[in-house]
Amino acid sequence: MSEGKTDYIPGQYPDLPPPITEVGVVGWLRQNLFSNWWNTGLTFLGLYLVYLIFVPLIQWAIIDADWVGDSREACTSGGACWVFIRVRLDQFLYGFYPVGEQWRVNMTGLLLAATIAWLTVPKIPGKRYAGLFALVIFPVIAYLLLSGGSFGLEPVETTLWGGLMLTLILALVGIVAAFPLGILLALGRRSKMPIVRALSVAFIELWRGVPLITVLFMSSVMLPLFLPEGVNFDKLLRALIGIVLFQSAYIAEVVRSGLQAIPKGQYEAADALGLSYWKKMGLIILPQALKLVIPGIVNTFNELFKDTTLVMIIGLLDLLAIIKAALEDPNWLGYSIEGYTFAGLVFWLFCFGMSRYSMAIERKLHTGHKR
Amino acid sequence: MSENKIHHAPEGLPAVQMQGVHKWYGEFHVLKNINLDVARGERIVICGPSGSGKSTMIRCINRLEEHQKGHIVVDGTELTNDVKNIEIIRREVGMVFQHFNLFPHLTVLENCTLAPIWVRKMPRAEAEEIAMHYLEKVRIPDQANKYPGQLSGGQQQRVAIARSLCMSPRIMLFDEPTSALDPEMIKEVLDTMIELAETGMTMLVVTHEMGFAKTVADRVVFMDGGEIIEVNEPHEFFNNPQHERSQLFLSQILQH
Numbered sequence: 001m002s003e004g005k006t007d008y009i010p011g012q013y014p015d016l017p018p019p020i021t022e023v024g025v026v027g028w029l030r031q032n033l034f035s036n037w038w039n040t041g042l043t044f045l046g047l048y049l050v051y052l053i054f055v056p057l058i059q060w061a062i063i064d065a066d067w068v069g070d071s072r073e074a075c076t077s078g079g080a081c082w083v084f085i086r087v088r089l090d091q092f093l094y095g096f097y098p099v100g101e102q103w104r105v106n107m108t109g110l111l112l113a114a115t116i117a118w119l120t121v122p123k124i125p126g127k128r129y130a131g132l133f134a135l136v137i138f139p140v141i142a143y144l145l146l147s148g149g150s151f152g153l154e155p156v157e158t159t160l161w162g163g164l165m166l167t168l169i170l171a172l173v174g175i176v177a178a179f180p181l182g183i184l185l186a187l188g189r190r191s192k193m194p195i196v197r198a199l200s201v202a203f204i205e206l207w208r209g210v211p212l213i214t215v216l217f218m219s220s221v222m223l224p225l226f227l228p229e230g231v232n233f234d235k236l237l238r239a240l241i242g243i244v245l246f247q248s249a250y251i252a253e254v255v256r257s258g259l260q261a262i263p264k265g266q267y268e269a270a271d272a273l274g275l276s277y278w279k280k281m282g283l284i285i286l287p288q289a290l291k292l293v294i295p296g297i298v299n300t301f302n303e304l305f306k307d308t309t310l311v312m313i314i315g316l317l318d319l320l321a322i323i324k325a326a327l328e329d330p331n332w333l334g335y336s337i338e339g340y341t342f343a344g345l346v347f348w349l350f351c352f353g354m355s356r357y358s359m360a361i362e363r364k365l366h367t368g369h370k371r
Numbered sequence: 372m373s374e375n376k377i378h379h380a381p382e383g384l385p386a387v388q389m390q391g392v393h394k395w396y397g398e399f400h401v402l403k404n405i406n407l408d409v410a411r412g413e414r415i416v417i418c419g420p421s422g423s424g425k426s427t428m429i430r431c432i433n434r435l436e437e438h439q440k441g442h443i444v445v446d447g448t449e450l451t452n453d454v455k456n457i458e459i460i461r462r463e464v465g466m467v468f469q470h471f472n473l474f475p476h477l478t479v480l481e482n483c484t485l486a487p488i489w490v491r492k493m494p495r496a497e498a499e500e501i502a503m504h505y506l507e508k509v510r511i512p513d514q515a516n517k518y519p520g521q522l523s524g525g526q527q528q529r530v531a532i533a534r535s536l537c538m539s540p541r542i543m544l545f546d547e548p549t550s551a552l553d554p555e556m557i558k559e560v561l562d563t564m565i566e567l568a569e570t571g572m573t574m575l576v577v578t579h580e581m582g583f584a585k586t587v588a589d590r591v592v593f594m595d596g597g598e599i600i601e602v603n604e605p606h607e608f609f610n611n612p613q614h615e616r617s618q619l620f621l622s623q624i625l626q627h
Contacts, residue, residue: 268435269472273486273538274461283485287476367476367518 061341072332084335085342088326092342095162095317101154104145105165111141112172120357135176158236162317164346166236170243170308170318171350175301177244182251183290187281189256200252207249213310215242220314239311247304254296258289291365298358302351319343384447386411386542386573387432392441394427401427402438403597409542414574416584416605419594420620425577428594429544432575433464446541462490465535469547471527473519479506479530480515483537491538498537505533509563525556529563536567543567545576581624585609593617 020026033043064079067086075081085092094102115138118130146169149155161169188200207215219242220235262285270280290297312321323339326332387409394402401424409415417425430436431443434450434457443450445460474482483502487493493501506512509529511522519527528548535543545564549557561583568574568587578584584591584605591608593601593616601614609625612618 263470263472265468265470265472266474269466269468269474271435272433272461272464272466272468273534274458274490275486276458279489283489284474288474291476365476367520 072335080338080341081335082338084326084332084338088323088332091322091326092163092319094165095322096160097156097162097165098154098160101148101156104148104153104156108142108145109165111138112168139176158234161236163322164319166311166316167305167308167319169236170240170311171301171305173240174243174247174304174308177240178247178251178304179297181244181248183255183286185248185252186255186259189252190259204249204252207246208253210246212243212246212307213313215246216310216314218242235314236316239314239316243304243308247300250300250303251297254293254300255289257296258291258293259285261292262289291362294358294362298354301354305351305354306347319346385409385444386413386446387575388442388444389428389431390442390444392428392431392438392443394424394431394436394438394440401597402431405441405599407592407599407602409573409575412571412573413589414568414587415576415590415592416588417575417577417592417594418579418581418584418620419600423594424597425594426546429546429575429577432542432544433461433466435466462538463540464542464544465538465540466544466546467528467531467535467548469550471519471524471531471551473527473531473534475519478516478518479511479522482519482530483534486534486538502533502537505536506530508536508566509533510559523556524552525559528552528556528560532560532563532567542573542575545574545578547577547579549578549580579624581609593620595620 017023022031034040060079062079064077065082066075066077066079067082068074069083070087072081072083074083090099090102094105097105115130115134118124119127119134124130144150145153146161147156147158185200185204188196189204191197191200216239219238223238266284266288267280270284275283308318309320311318312324317325320343323343327336327339385408387407389405389407392402392405393400405428407415417429419425427436431438431450432445438450446463448456448459450456450460473479474485477485480499480502483506484495484498487498487501488495503512503515506515509532511526511529511533514522514526514530519530522530532548548564549560552560557580561580564574564576564583565587574587576583576588588605591601591603591605592599593603593608593612593614595616601608601612601617603613607613608617609621612621
């Protein structure tokens, strides 16, 4: 090559693989954990903290723990006393649902699991019917099975419902009912019709301005005062209505943030093609808006799931309440760590499941690099 | 089916009639006394400096913008606040936007079949057949199952044209269809529009592409400050503009 002259021939440099130290496990370690002295120090400090926390935890929860037995006498080794959870598990799952009728709860649970699998596992066909089944048929079957009173099933009062079963009922009904209501409120708040808009704004701001605990108190203590003599509807139902209305206001605001992120051109293109308002919203705007706000929606659902524990204050015995009650039992005093660890683990499993599923949906709905 | 009962204007009547149309954005008077008749099969190019009301005017024709005074009659139906009339007109009028406005969550094919299926109540198989026909016309049938985000700007705009044509419109509106494109993609879109013009489609095109105006337009409409300043044959308009403001505009855009 002579000086001052570049005789570059296009294509003379083939694509080479990157150096071995930049890719794979070695590359990852170098880049993320040992990139300089400071990071290396932090890595070792982190490892030490993990050692400090997890070794005793595993020792307590698994190695030294007692698993078998039927009273506190079985817990002698100094680790966790899981015997307590074992003995009380029936109550934690079913509340005071009569032992002979618990198969009905199990049946409902199995049917629920099957329905969720039908809805979420991509390989199972007939998704259109799955939605219909989940929203219309399943709730009817679940209600008939759980409360009984027909088909020769013994009636079981909702005051006997409790534990994980009650927690799941509160959360699922809350999610399934608050979601569509929230969407309608979000559309209403952006409506061109002044009355619809004013009503939506008033509804949303009213419910967002009140703590859930107040809503629950109102539903269980104050509402009966205003109802005519003799009219008395179920406490569980009242709590459910309170939760649904409360959460729908939050969902509405999450959905509205998604609606505002959709460019005006999408509305105009739908209008120009002659789509009516509901078709425009249902086919063009909402599918995009809801996809954008999946993290926010799942966040709200997660919160709803955990907020169901507040029903404790109006005397409904959800999972946490029933564990708390069990801790008061003189035979099992002093095992609150085990009780709360168990409650935390169950809540974490459900919430973690929801977030993993939402991440999978987000990946599936990703359709390109730009909007 | 009720959709087919739309009474079209007799062939003699104009496709679009605008009489004394005024529009305001708040205090701002954007359209001033617009009078324009577009004959069936006529190709109109609308040009003028930015902010002159060109886009606003054609967006009034399918009611993306509301006019406050005057009359607009599209294909024999007058645009009023009546939602029924607006829906009838929107079914008959196709529109292509500057920024394509394809639906990013749907494939190219679904973009094209959505309105025929949901607005015209066409069976899916038939809608897909028609969509593929128009995607072939705009020369991208092989992209039918991709998402808009995977296509180039020029391809996206051609899909947008095909999407509009799938509704078999009688009038097509183009709102600066090439302004958002890279220079090398402008030609493929203009070629598609020229082919469409050759089929006898009634077209109103807002564009800065003066070459397109010269080859395709039957008449050129020049707007400035919300008014129609001059309506003329393209040859006359470019060689012998009648109005001072048209002369100034042409001298500015044709200099380079």
